[in-house]
Amino acid sequence: MDNLPRIALLGTFVGRGRERQVGEICAAQGAFYTLAAPATGTAASEVLQVLGIGETSRTLTLSLVPAPLIPRLRQELRDRLFMTQPGQGILFTVPLSGINARSARWLSQGMDGKPVEILALTNRGCSDEVLAAARLAGATGGTLLHTRMLGGQEADRFLGIQLQKEKELVAILAKGEYKVPIMQTIADKAGLQTPAETVVLSLPVDSMEGLR
Known part of the structure; x- marks a missing residue:
């Protein structure tokens, strides 16, 4: 890795x-x-x-x-x-419990099986593409935030790409068994090697209610 x-x-x-x-x-x-x-x-x-x-x-x-x-x-x-x-x-x-970086190679830090919050950081205008990919893998929806970069000099070295200043952040709450399929599908269809240049990461969630 x-x-x-x-x-x-x-x-x-x-x-x-x-x-x-x-x-x-x-x-x-x-x-x-x-x-x-x-x-x-x-x-x-x-x-x-x-x-x-x-x-x-x-x-x-x-x-x-x-x-x-x-x-x-x-x-x-x-x-x-x-x-x-x-x-x-x-x-x-x-x-973090997972992230795609450097040509979509994966860093996984355990915590599998628990609910996760998947964050997909993508280029402006590409959030629909990210959500479509996530739904293919079982996601039911997501929340969109418009963001801007405050500093990213180290991103080139870490991710292997030069990130745009204006980004969209898609947050997806998912059951643990959907974590890898959702993250992998986003990485495959809208990842770092595509025009969307999406960085996908996941955060552990202790518990959740209301998600079917």
Whole structure:
């Protein structure tokens, strides 16, 4: 597998306009790339304060990071963005259970059999192609986010391609037995070797309800 490192997903919810600083910090600390998508909070103001979000207009950032770098990066974000203070945002990390990289070779980190959240990062205008491929393998649907790259100098080395700045992120919740078929079908029909240049990764889910 070309000695690919263990990978984790680091996410933040920060006030609108602070995402560029998140991207700069993540890039400086060795993140492969960082994506940003606008988000709007719906919770009451007192709940937002408890959660550490001082405003409803905010940005979701997602960074792919070598797992050994996570502790240092979390500390850097906490210190420079004052995340230990109320209202300055939320930071979270999630291990990956799989990803396609470098000519669609697979990095799998166990956790098979459990429900998964499959994230497909594709070029603008290619989300329908991704969803069509996923449905062929048993997916029932997905959620679409429009994102932009905040930093991706390391993506060329990691993925073997040069990612476009504007991307679409398709999120698909699936039962564990559908994880590999869905990811493989997306990679085959809309993967890194196609015009869609889709990066597919999966996150473990502890439990889920309502999915047939």
